[in-house]
Amino acid sequence: METVSLALREHLPHAKRIEALQKLAARARRGEFDEASAARQAARTAWKEAFA
Secondary structure: OHHHHHHHHHHHHHHHHHHHHHHHHHHHHOOOOHHHHHHHHHHHHHHHHHOO
16 A cells, blocks of 8 residues: 555655646647747846957
């Protein structure tokens, strides 16, 4: 019984992480992060140009 409990305790967090990653991937496919990604890239470019 303890082995089963241990297996479930280890599996559940793993399954939840996979589910969360799948939700994030779906949001990325819909383009929900495109604006934030572009803003981050612009900030990095500005930083590099300011200190180059």
